[in-house]
Amino acid sequence: MLDVAVAEARAGLAEGGIPIGAALFASDGTLLGRGHNRRVQDGDPSMHAETAAFRAAGRQRDYRKTIMVTTLSPCWYCSGLVRQFGIGAVLVGEAQTFSGGHDWLAEHGVEVTVLGDERCVGLMTDFVAARPELWFEDIGEVP
Amino acid sequence: MLDVAVAEARAGLAEGGIPIGAALFASDGTLLGRGHNRRVQDGDPSMHAETAAFRAAGRQRDYRKTIMVTTLSPCWYCSGLVRQFGIGAVLVGEAQTFSGGHDWLAEHGVEVTVLGDERCVGLMTDFVAARPELWFEDIGEVP
Numbered sequence: 001m002l003d004v005a006v007a008e009a010r011a012g013l014a015e016g017g018i019p020i021g022a023a024l025f026a027s028d029g030t031l032l033g034r035g036h037n038r039r040v041q042d043g044d045p046s047m048h049a050e051t052a053a054f055r056a057a058g059r060q061r062d063y064r065k066t067i068m069v070t071t072l073s074p075c076w077y078c079s080g081l082v083r084q085f086g087i088g089a090v091l092v093g094e095a096q097t098f099s100g101g102h103d104w105l106a107e108h109g110v111e112v113t114v115l116g117d118e119r120c121v122g123l124m125t126d127f128v129a130a131r132p133e134l135w136f137e138d139i140g141e142v143p
Numbered sequence: 144m145l146d147v148a149v150a151e152a153r154a155g156l157a158e159g160g161i162p163i164g165a166a167l168f169a170s171d172g173t174l175l176g177r178g179h180n181r182r183v184q185d186g187d188p189s190m191h192a193e194t195a196a197f198r199a200a201g202r203q204r205d206y207r208k209t210i211m212v213t214t215l216s217p218c219w220y221c222s223g224l225v226r227q228f229g230i231g232a233v234l235v236g237e238a239q240t241f242s243g244g245h246d247w248l249a250e251h252g253v254e255v256t257v258l259g260d261e262r263c264v265g266l267m268t269d270f271v272a273a274r275p276e277l278w279f280e281d282i283g284e285v286p
Binding site for chain 2: 039043044045046051054055057058059060061062063064075076077078079080081083084085086100101137139140141142
C-alpha cells in the first residue's frame with residue numbers, strides 16, 4: 001500500500017511540488033482515494049497529501065475500517081482529520097524528517113505503524129535541503 | 144467578525160448544505176478568506192467551514208496574528224489545522240450543539256473565545272433536528 005503513496009509523492013515532486021503522498025484504503029485493500037500535497041500546484045495550503053487522499057475518496061459513511069497510508073508522519077492538521085473521522089489505522093512511511101501527531105493518534109485508539117522506508121526518507125531529506133522555505137511554509141513554521 | 148461567519152453559514156444552508164461558516168482575519172480586521180461547509184454542495188468531505196476559509200485565504204507565510212472565526216466549535220480536523228499553522232486566535236460562535244477541540248487549542252496557547260451566539264445555536268439546533276444523518280456524517284459519527 002505504501003507504494004501508492006510513494007508514487008503520489010514522486011508525482012508531486014515531478015510537478016514542482018512538495019513530495020508527500022497518501023492513499024486511503026478499505027480494509028480489504030481496495031483503494032478509496034489517493035493524492036499528494038498540492039500547495040504549489042494549486043496554490044492551495046489546505047491540500048496536504050492526507051487531505052487530498054481523503055477528498056478523493058469522496059463522501060464515506062464509516063471510516064473505522066479504513067487505512068490512511070502516508071509517506072510522512074501526519075501533521076496536526078492531518079492527524080486531526082484521522083481522529084475526527086475515526087479512520088482506524090495509519091501507516092506512516094517515515095517519521096524521521098518530521099514527526100507530527102501519530103503518537104497522539106495511537107493514544108486515542110488508532111492503529112499506527114511507523115516504517116523507516118528509505119524512499120520516503122530520501123524524498124523528504126532531499127526536498128527539505130533543496131527548498132527549506134517551502135517546507136517550513138507547508139507546516140506553518142515561521143523562520 | 145462573527146457576522147461574516149454567520150452569513151457564510153446561512154449561505155451554506157440556502158444551498159442545501161450544512162450551516163457552518165468561518166472566516167480568517169488579519170489582526171487589523173482585514174478579511175483574508177471566508178467560506179462554509181461544502182460537503183453537500185461539492186460532495187467534498189474535506190471542506191469544513193474552517194478549511195474552506197483557510198483555503199480561500201491562499202498561501203500565507205505567518206498565521207500567528209490571524210484570527211479564525213467560526214460559527215461552531217472546531218472539530219478535531221479543524222482544530223488540528225489551527226494548531227499546525229499556528230493561528231493565534233479562535234473566535235467560536237457557539238459550543239453547545241457540538242464541542243470539538245477548542246479547549247485543547249487553548250491548552251496549546253491559542254487565544255480561544257467561545258460565545259453563546261443565539262443565531263449560531265439556532266442554525267445548528269434546527270439543522271441537526273432536520274438532518275441528523277447529514278450532521279453525523281459530517282463529523283464521522285456512525286449511528
